[in-house]
Amino acid sequence: MKINQIYVNLPVKDVQKTKEFWTKLGFSINEQISDERATCVIMKDDSIYVMFLTEEHFQTFSERPVPKGDTTQVLVAIALNSREEVDQVVNTALENGASQHEEPQDEGWMYQNSFWDPDGHGWNVIFADLSQFPTE
Known part of the structure; x- marks a missing residue:
């Protein structure tokens, strides 16, 4: 088996601020799968992505709580x-x-x-x- 893509999902407080932060670092956004609840940062074209999801949206993927604090x-x-x-x-x-x-x-x-x-x-x-x- 060979994995052809990886998506890392991480919770964030503000999707727009996160999107702005990562584009300032030089990374692109996949707008096709981004919206007000999530932004998809392209780490490597066609293979590695980070999905930054609002904490509320992230919570729909797992019954475990989002870590708080340090x-x-x-x-x-x-x-x-x-x-x-x-x-x-x-x-x-x-x-x-x-x-x-x-x-x-x-x-x-x-x-x-x-x-x-x-x-x-x-x-x-x-x-x-x-x-x-x-x-x-």
């Missing part, structure tokens, strides 16, 4: 093409209402920076050069 349900990692892109996305996120998750980490072969988005979801943004991965 809880972490999931940390999402996205890989970009360079260290510069990583810092650009994180810095833009911070300028637009996100907060720093942890300080950047440089492992030589992998660089990571991270943020909490305005709704408190954790995003690890990485660049990895597997040709530089230590063999010992």
Whole structure:
């Protein structure tokens, strides 16, 4: 079996603010499946999407409560093409209402920076050069 698409569903307080936040970071929106209850952010054309749903709409998909306050349900990692892109996305996120998750980490072969988005979801943004991965 081979998965051809992935949709990550996350609850948010304000769909319009979320849409504006992610477009400022350089991501596109699939308007065809977005409305006042949800916005679909395209992370990778034709394969990876994040559905940001109002908390009320999100609740229709699960009988479990939406986490409130300072809880972490999931940390999402996205890989970009360079260290510069990583810092650009994180810095833009911070300028637009996100907060720093942890300080950047440089492992030589992998660089990571991270943020909490305005709704408190954790995003690890990485660049990895597997040709530089230590063999010992």
